[in-house]
Amino acid sequence: PFEFVEWKQPDYLKVKKFDGYWQKGLPKIDTITWRSVVDNNSRAAMMQTGEAQFTFPVPYEVADVLKAKPDLMLVAAPSIVLRYLSMNTQQKPFDNLKVRQAIAYAINKQALAKVAFNGYAEPAPGIVPPGVEYSVKLGPWPYDVAKAKQLLKEAGYPDGFETELWSGYNNSTSQKVVQFIQQQLQQVGIRTKITLL
Numbered sequence: 001p002f003e004f005v006e007w008k009q010p011d012y013l014k015v016k017k018f019d020g021y022w023q024k025g026l027p028k029i030d031t032i033t034w035r036s037v038v039d040n041n042s043r044a045a046m047m048q049t050g051e052a053q054f055t056f057p058v059p060y061e062v063a064d065v066l067k068a069k070p071d072l073m074l075v076a077a078p079s080i081v082l083r084y085l086s087m088n089t090q091q092k093p094f095d096n097l098k099v100r101q102a103i104a105y106a107i108n109k110q111a112l113a114k115v116a117f118n119g120y121a122e123p124a125p126g127i128v129p130p131g132v133e134y135s136v137k138l139g140p141w142p143y144d145v146a147k148a149k150q151l152l153k154e155a156g157y158p159d160g161f162e163t164e165l166w167s168g169y170n171n172s173t174s175q176k177v178v179q180f181i182q183q184q185l186q187q188v189g190i191r192t193k194i195t196l197l
Contacts, residue, residue: 001027010036040172047072060118060173080131082124085181093161102151106188107181108143116176148188160189170196 001023002015013034017027035052037043040059046052047066058066058074067074085103087094094100109123123140130137152160165185167178175196182192 002032005031012036038171057171057173060116060120063118063120076120078131080129082127082129083121083177084124093155093157093163096155098151098155099157102148102155102188103185103190104141105144105148105151106190107184109140110143112177112180112184115180116173145187152188152190157189160191162191162193164195165192166195166197168197 001018001021003018005014005016007013014031016031017029021027037046037052037055040061043052043055044059044062044066047055048069058076063074063076066072067076085107087100087103089095089100113119113121113123125137125139126135127138128135152158165178165182167174178194178196182194185192
């Protein structure tokens, strides 16, 4: 429905309506300009001033403020997006099941949902989000620092270890997530260096 106009990295990508689109009357928008706005407060301000007509994701910490604005519509609905921490099981120490279990026990997922997503998220009950057909609820992994430390000790890492924590996103929410995980892992002796991609 749209054709390419210009891409000025990292500022914006612009497209315009494709006159030869097969479905007559569509698209109903002449142009779209996508801007990558990393800072949540800046994105929220752009919505409030009318500089932006749509934002995703909505900055969670200001969602209630945006919802109160009569000229804005906030859509909050169950999602099939699932955020997760993946580990390369081909590399030490993540090849050890007890290390992976310790990491799962070390992260308070309920607190993470409140801190980083302002309550607009919930711990995953399984490996596939509930909105996906045939998803199975396994229950959220419990938060248990003592159990995490015990597992690390059994795995041969009584003092923890050092590793890197990468985030595939570089927005304010993602920064909060990796910082929160960094703090949680530090409690059990896992020291992380953060890299935002």
